[in-house]
Amino acid sequence: MTNKNMDKVHSMDAQLTNTIAALRAGQKLSQQELADAIGVSRKTISTIETGRFTPSVVIALRIASYFEVAVESVFKLNDLN
Numbered sequence: 001m002t003n004k005n006m007d008k009v010h011s012m013d014a015q016l017t018n019t020i021a022a023l024r025a026g027q028k029l030s031q032q033e034l035a036d037a038i039g040v041s042r043k044t045i046s047t048i049e050t051g052r053f054t055p056s057v058v059i060a061l062r063i064a065s066y067f068e069v070a071v072e073s074v075f076k077l078n079d080l081n
Contacts, residue, residue: 014077014078015051015078016051016054016075016076016077016078017075017076018049018074018075018076019073019074020045020048020063021049023069031045031046031049037066038063038066039062040062048063055075060074060075
């Protein structure tokens with residue numbers, strides 16, 4: 001990883017964004033249905049989608065696995081600088 005990339009990873013001005021709502025919409029899946037499938041509450045899905053909660057690695061992996069995609073295609077670290 002280059003120094004520039006490491007700076008982005010370690011920056012306190014980084015935000016985790018996600019594509020969960022779009023993935024759900026593509027499968028006509030409700031927040032509740034996804035929550036039930038991965039073993040969390042609907043509120044957890046809602047707060048992850050809106051960026052108010054950062055999921056654990058386990059939850060992130062469960063979400064990616066459910067949609068059969070890589071974690072990196074669900075979650076992205078964006079530099080706010």
